[in-house]
Amino acid sequence: MSTTTAPAAEITRKSRNLVEMNWDPITRIVGSLGIFTKIDFENREVAECHSTSSIFRGYSIFMKGKDPRDAHFITSRICGICGDNHATCATYAQNMAFGVRPPALGEWIVNLGEAAEYMFDHNIFQDNLVGVDFCEQMVKETNPGVLAKAETTQAEHADLHGFKTIADIMRALNPFTGSFYREALQMSRMTREMFCLMEGRHVHPSTLYPGGVGTVPTVQLFTDYLVRLMKYVEFMKKVVPLHDDLFDFFYTALPGYEKVGQRRILLGCWGSFNNPAVCDYTYKKMSDWGRAMYVTPGVVVDGELVTNDLVDINLNIRILLGSSYYDDWQNAETFVRTDPLGNPVDKRHPWNQTTIPRPQKRDFKGNYTWVMSPRWYDKRTGHYLALDTGGGPIARFWATALAGIVDIGYIKATGSSVKIYLPKTATLPEVEFEWKIPKWSNAIERDRARTYFQAYSAAAALYFMEQAMKELHAGRTATWTDFTVPDEAIGCGFHEAVRGVLSHHVVIREGKIANYHPYPPTPWNANPRDSYGTPGPYEDAVQNTPIFEENGPENFKGIDIMRAVRSFDPCLPCGVHMYLGNGKVLDTVHSPMFGLH
C-alpha cells in the first residue's frame, strides 16, 4: 500500500555524517516523550527522528465491564491538563448511546466550560511552556546573533503590548522572572476559575454528567464568569499582536525558518462546541449536527477540504499497530459490523479494537513505543493518511475557514480566513483579528494559530454567554435530562481536545461497557512508523527540519527540534518520547573521516 508521507529520511546518504542525539524526557509538555534523532551537522538538518512514549496505563482494558455512566468520570483521568475534554467527549458518546439530549442551557454551560479550558490551556502552554523556547535566556544560549538582532528590532505593535523591542518581549518570557511569563501564569488561573464555575473542578470536572450538567444556573454564576471573560478579552488584545511580532521576527531574522517543523498539510479537526438547537446526539443526524458545531469538523489535505461530515470522518478512522508494543486484534471479537446508517465498520476501527499490551524491549528498528498509529483512510486515493492536529488550533482554523459555516456575530468564517471580533473592554477599544490561511503547516504557524484561537475561544464564549442568559431570563433553567442505560447500544463522541482531535467510542452490552476506545490528539501526532513505514507526524516534522542553532554538536540544545515538537503541543498521558542526548555526541555513523570523535 502506498503512503502519502514518504519515509525519505530513512535513506541515509553515504556521504552523510550523522550524529545520534536524544532528548529523553522532553520537558515543558504534559507526559512522557522521548525524541531520538540523527543529525547531519554539515548539512544542518535532522536526518531521522523516532518518537517514543514511555507510559502504559490500559484504560480500554480496565473499563471493560464497568457501568457506562462512569465512563466520563474515568476517562477524565486520561489527561491532567485537558481531562475535561475527555469527560465532555465521553458524555457526548454516552448521550448517543443512552439516547438523551441535554437541555439547551446544559449545553451552553458545557460550551462555556470548554471555551474556558481552551483559554486556559492554550495560554499556559503558549506562554509558560512553548514561550520559554523563545525567551531571552534560551535565545542567548542557542542563537546569540538572533538575540543581538532582536535588541535592535522595534516591535511593530509596541503601542498595543508595551514592549519596545523584540528582545524586550523575549525578556518578558523568561521563566518566573519575566513579567509576561508571570502575567500569563496568573491569567491561566483566572481562566481556570471560569472553568470551575461551569464544570466544578479543574481538571477533572465534578458537575458534568451524561444528559447535561449539575451546575446550578444562577445570575451569579454567569456574572462571575462574564467579568473574568472580559478581563481575558482585554488581555487578548495585547497577546495576539505580541505573538505576531515575535513570530514574524523569526521569519525575518532567520530566512528559511518556515522549514522548521514543516510537513505536508494533512490536518484533522473533529469539531467543537455543539449547537443545542441542532444537536440531538443521534448517529443518523450526526452529519447535520456536526456541521452545526461552532468549530467545524474537517479533514484538510494539501489545503483542500476533503470532508466535513462526521460520519465520513468516523468511518475512515483506522488504528494501525505500527511500531508499538501491542499484539494485533485480527482474531479478536468484531463488536460493530455496521454503523446505525448501515455502513460497514472496519476491523481496524476503534469500535472494533481490542487492546492487547505486550511489554517488550525498545528497538528502534522494530517496536519502540506505547503509542499505536491512528490513520485516516482517504478513499479517493486509498492512502492511510498520517493526519496531524498541529496542536489543535491550526487544524481547527483551517477546517473552519474553508467550510465557511461559522457566523455568530463575534466570529465569521470566510472561506479563506476566520474573523474574530472582540468588543470594547475597560481600557481598550473594540478590535478585529483575522486568522488567514497560512502558506505552511509548520512550527511558527502552529504556534501563531494557538494565540489566535485563544481569541476565538473568548469570542465564542461571549456568544455562548448571550445564549445562556436568554435561557435563564426566559426561565428555562433545567440543565439535565434524565435517561436510562440501555442493555445494548453503541455510541461515539467527537470533540476537540485542546491539542486536537478527540474521539470516544463505546460499545454497551448487558448494560455494561463491552468495549471503549478513546483516541486523543497525541496518538495522532506522536505515533511511530506505521505498518506501511509511514512515520508519525512528530517524526515527519522533525525529519528534514533545518538546524538554525548556532551551537555545534558539543553544546547543542536542539532548539529548532524542540520548537518543531512543542508546536504540536505534545501531551503524552494521551500517548509519546523523543531522544537527542544533551549535546553529547553519542555515536557517529558513516564517513569517519569527518572525525567528530
Place this chain on the structure above:
Amino acid sequence: MPEQIPYGRSTQRPSPVPEIHIVWMTSGLGCDGDSVSITAAMQPSIEDVVLGAIPGLPKVYVHNPVIAYEVGDDFLKHWYLAAEGKLDPFVLVVEGSIPNEKIKREGYWAALGTDPATGQPIPTATWIDRLAPRALAVVGAGTCATNGGIHAMAGNPTGCMGLQDYLGQTWKSKAGLPIVNVPGCPVQPDNFMETLLYLLYQVAGLAPMIPLDDQNRPKWLFGRTVHEGCDRAGYYEQGDFAEEYGSPKCIVKLGCWGPVVNCNVPKRGWMAGIGGCPNVGGICIGCTMPGFPDKFMPFMDEPPGARLSSNAVGVYGRAVTALRSITNHTVNKEPKWRHPRRELTTGYSPVSY
C-alpha cells in the same frame, strides 16, 4: 514571657538549610494533573515559593518536567545527582501510581529517561528505588501516588499501586518522616502547595513535625468530611434531597459520598473559593480516598449506606422545615414602627422636638 524581638531586618533569620531541591517525578501512571494543579495554586503559588516570597524559607529549586527550562539529559542530571547523594537535601514528590514491573518478562510499563549502558528506558520504579532512600521526605501528590487511584482499579493490566503499597506502610525517610500523602484526583492546588510549604517550614526549623493522620495525610486538610464542610448540608438536615442534577439541594440520593469522605474541597473550593464538588452540584465520588475508585462505583447510584440515614433524617427534617418556615415568614416582616406617618411609634417618648 514572649521572646524580645528587635525591630528591623535582623529579625529575618536565614534558614539553617540554605537551599533545598524538589525532585518531582511525573512518570508514574498518572495524568500530570497534579503538576498542572500546582500551577493553579495561589496559596502559595509556585512562583511565591521559587522566587522566595515567603520569609524564612530556604532557596527552593523545583525540578518538575512540566515546567522545567532544561530538556533531556540537562534535566535528568538532577535525578542522577540526587541518586548519588549529591543533591542533598531534597524532597521527592511522586505523581502517578507505580506499576508492577515484576509481572512481565521484559519491557516496561512506565519509565523516565534512557539507561546509557543498555539504551533501554529506566523504569519509574527503579528511580523510586534509587531516590527514596536519599530523600529528606517523600510526598505523594494525588491519589494515584498515595493509593493507586484510577489506574489501579479492578481489571487493570499493570498491577499498579500507591507509594505506600510499594515502599511499605511503615516506611520512613532518612529524616524520620513517613510518606506524606496529599490525595485528590487531582490534588486540590492549595492543599498541595500548603503541605509543601509546611515541609519547607519544618526544614527551616520554623515548624514542628507535620501532623499526619493514620493514613499519613495532613490532619488539618483531611480531618473533616466533605459533608461537614458542605454548604448543602442544611438541605440534608431538613431532609430535602435533589431528585435531579442541577438542583441546589443535597445530592446524596444522586450518588454523593460526601458524608463519609475525608476532604476539605467544599469548604475550600477548588480555586480562590470557587468551584468544588457537592457544593456546586457535583457528586462526591470519593477521589481522595484509599478505596477510590472501586468502592464508590457506580458513581451515579445512591451510596448503599446513605439510604438508611437519609430516610431517617426525613421525618425530623420535614418537622423542622415546617417550623422554620413559620419563623422565616415572621423574620421576613419588618417591625411595625417603620412608616412615614406623622407620629412616632418606636416606643421613644421625647419631651419635645
